[in-house]
Amino acid sequence: MLDRLVDKLLGLPRTEGPKPVVTRDLAVPMPDGVTLLADRYAPAGTTSAPVVLIRTPYGRKGLASKLFGETFARHGLQTVVQSTRGSFGSGGEFRPFHLEREDGLATAEWLRAQPWCDGNLGMAGASYLGHTQWAVGPYLDPPLAAMCLGVTASEFVSTFYPGGVLAADNMVSWSAMIGRQEERFAALPNPLQTRKTRRAMAHLPISGADVAAIGKPVRFLQDVTEHAVPGDEFWAMSDHSAEVVRLDVPVSMVTGWYDLFIGSQLRDFRLLADAGKAPRLTVGPWAHGEPASMGPMIRDQLGFLRAHLLGDRTQLQRAPVRLFLQGAGTWLDFESWPPPSKATEAHLRPIGGLGEVATDPALPTPFTYDPADPTPAVGGPLLTGEWKQRDNQEVEARPDVLVFTGEPLPSDLDVIGEVSATVHVRTELGHADVYVRLCDVDTGGISRNVTDGILRLRPGFPSADADGVVTAEVTLDPTAYRFRRGHRLRVQVAGGAFPRFARNHGTGEPATSAVTGKPNRFEVFHDAARPSRITLPVFSS
Numbered sequence: 001m002l003d004r005l006v007d008k009l010l011g012l013p014r015t016e017g018p019k020p021v022v023t024r025d026l027a028v029p030m031p032d033g034v035t036l037l038a039d040r041y042a043p044a045g046t047t048s049a050p051v052v053l054i055r056t057p058y059g060r061k062g063l064a065s066k067l068f069g070e071t072f073a074r075h076g077l078q079t080v081v082q083s084t085r086g087s088f089g090s091g092g093e094f095r096p097f098h099l100e101r102e103d104g105l106a107t108a109e110w111l112r113a114q115p116w117c118d119g120n121l122g123m124a125g126a127s128y129l130g131h132t133q134w135a136v137g138p139y140l141d142p143p144l145a146a147m148c149l150g151v152t153a154s155e156f157v158s159t160f161y162p163g164g165v166l167a168a169d170n171m172v173s174w175s176a177m178i179g180r181q182e183e184r185f186a187a188l189p190n191p192l193q194t195r196k197t198r199r200a201m202a203h204l205p206i207s208g209a210d211v212a213a214i215g216k217p218v219r220f221l222q223d224v225t226e227h228a229v230p231g232d233e234f235w236a237m238s239d240h241s242a243e244v245v246r247l248d249v250p251v252s253m254v255t256g257w258y259d260l261f262i263g264s265q266l267r268d269f270r271l272l273a274d275a276g277k278a279p280r281l282t283v284g285p286w287a288h289g290e291p292a293s294m295g296p297m298i299r300d301q302l303g304f305l306r307a308h309l310l311g312d313r314t315q316l317q318r319a320p321v322r323l324f325l326q327g328a329g330t331w332l333d334f335e336s337w338p339p340p341s342k343a344t345e346a347h348l349r350p351i352g353g354l355g356e357v358a359t360d361p362a363l364p365t366p367f368t369y370d371p372a373d374p375t376p377a378v379g380g381p382l383l384t385g386e387w388k389q390r391d392n393q394e395v396e397a398r399p400d401v402l403v404f405t406g407e408p409l410p411s412d413l414d415v416i417g418e419v420s421a422t423v424h425v426r427t428e429l430g431h432a433d434v435y436v437r438l439c440d441v442d443t444g445g446i447s448r449n450v451t452d453g454i455l456r457l458r459p460g461f462p463s464a465d466a467d468g469v470v471t472a473e474v475t476l477d478p479t480a481y482r483f484r485r486g487h488r489l490r491v492q493v494a495g496g497a498f499p500r501f502a503r504n505h506g507t508g509e510p511a512t513s514a515v516t517g518k519p520n521r522f523e524v525f526h527d528a529a530r531p532s533r534i535t536l537p538v539f540s541s
Helices: 002-010 063-074 100-112 128-134 168-180 192-200 206-214 219-226 234-238 241-246 263-273 289-309
Strands: 022-029 035-042 047-055 079-083 115-125 146-149 253-259 279-286 321-325 330-334 342-349 353-355 365-369 401-405 411-428 432-441 447-457 470-483 488-494 520-524 535-541
Touching: 022 100, 035 063, 035 100, 035 365, 047 063, 047 100, 047 128, 063 079, 063 411, 100 115, 115 289, 128 146, 128 206, 146 289, 168 192, 168 206, 168 219, 192 206, 192 330, 192 470, 241 263, 253 263, 253 289, 253 470, 263 279, 263 470, 279 289, 321 411, 321 470, 330 488, 342 401, 342 488, 353 488, 365 401, 411 432, 411 447, 411 488, 432 470, 432 535, 470 535
Parallel strands: 047 079, 047 115, 115 146, 146 253, 253 279, 279 321
Antiparallel strands: 022 035, 035 079, 321 330, 342 353, 342 535, 365 520, 401 488, 411 470, 411 520, 411 535, 432 447, 432 488, 447 470
């Protein structure tokens, strides 16, 4: 009955027959002598068949085994769930993003040597389980039969440091989670621990947030704070983006508009599509790890794997790109990403206006960012806390947030694609962050975030003009959103969004040691010579 309930919740067809056969703690040797443990889930009566490999640092029991191991096997797919190095019984040290290529390739070779594997391999999973796929897929020979990439990307570095800024909220929360995940009762909800972790995000220096959160150091947080300077090559071993165009594996991707990997994953998709690889994409209204996303993701991965490993191609009859249009509550099918659109500029105007053309003449608009009272974050693509869309009115009332609002829309406006902003700005200290957010203001005045982005400035980057003004080109996350008739577009400009992004101290001091900062005066220019603006991909069906 539990299996039937799981299938019903996931939207899968009902299965009959005996339960899968489970073999625990298979010992998989690595070239350096370390042994990794894995569990095998085989449909009853399996002799030699394809294998779906799932490599995870989160354990082989509980939700992972139920959703992937048991469910996949119950629907005909022999599945092996392996604990990555240093996690849940596997030998060695768990140092995230290190050695996943070596360990993954050795595991694939071992699987192909087993009598119960016919040599055909696929991989599946989400988030870090997607990273372990990218660490294998471009390098394995013979290649994988399929890759199923949920909420992940070929490189994570741009997610560690979006726009060059440490993603403090996500990095601290993930570090706290992995730092205690093998403790007793760690998987149960713990409001006290949640509050401690959120308070730890404000700890200075931020490199000590791990001890503040869980009472002990976490190697990953040390790595991610120590290597936050531009040009650091520390994470090169985790970056597989250069191999995307050479990947020769069928790929299906599932992500959400409020997922922290959305920009990187859609870039991967576009590279694959432009290289003629025919990937498949689904983007829903989800955040990372949101329970509502699990059913669609499991259905997508199960159908894709059955098509490429078992020859059941019934789930392949769909458009290459399927997007949820937020604000309209509907799904749209396209042949490509991004779909054809018209780049439309909305200019930041004096006294808080937003319009089609710049106003001239116009004095710059000032504000002051204070790292001792950093501009707070509201919603967005977070791992924990209050994610997705939230009411922004309280933060918009702060003096350190500039707000530019358009007139009520005469008709619905669909924005589908990649969003960017150009902000001409002069800062007192040179070290500064430029944060831009696009919001939807409804007829009642509630302002809800749609998408945003950030860029870290430092002396010499970007280069300044003779007046000390720099042109900050800010990439916002892609989106698909309908602004309803009567609603208004709003753009925020600020010097940060804390704790989602680590505060900018204004001193250039490294994150591992910075504890004090200086207030920083900004001037945002928006005249005809320096037209600060946001560029929207306006879609017309």
